[in-house]
Amino acid sequence: xxxxxxxxxxxxxxxxxxxxxxxxxxxxxxxxxxxxxxxxxxxxxxxxxxxxxxxxxxxxxxxxxxxxxxxxxxxxx
Numbered sequence: 632x633x634x635x636x637x638x639x640x641x642x643x644x645x646x647x648x649x650x651x652x653x654x655x656x657x658x659x660x661x662x663x664x665x666x667x668x669x670x671x672x673x674x675x676x677x678x679x680x681x682x683x684x685x686x687x688x689x690x691x692x693x694x695x696x697x698x699x700x701x702x703x704x705x706x707x708x
Contacts, residue, residue: 635676636696637689640669650675652693 638650638657646661650673657675661667664680672689673680
C-alpha cells in the first residue's frame with residue numbers, strides 16, 4: 632500500500648526540493664507543481680510532489696496522521 636503525505640517545502644534548488652513534517656525531511660521533485668514556493672504544502676508520493684494543498688488542510692492531515700501513529704505505537708508497546 633502506498634501513502635501520500637503532506638510536506639512543507641523548506642528548501643528548493645530548481646525542481647529538486649526538501650519537504651518537512653515534524654522535523655523529518657525528505658527529498659522530492661517538483662516537476663508536477665505549478666509555481667512552487669518555499670512554505671507551500673504539497674502532497675508527496677514516491678518522491679514527487681503531486682499536488683499543492685491548502686496550509687490549513689495540511690495541518691489537519693498532519694494532526695490526524697500523528698494521532699494514527701500514536702494509536703499504532705500503543706498496539707506495539
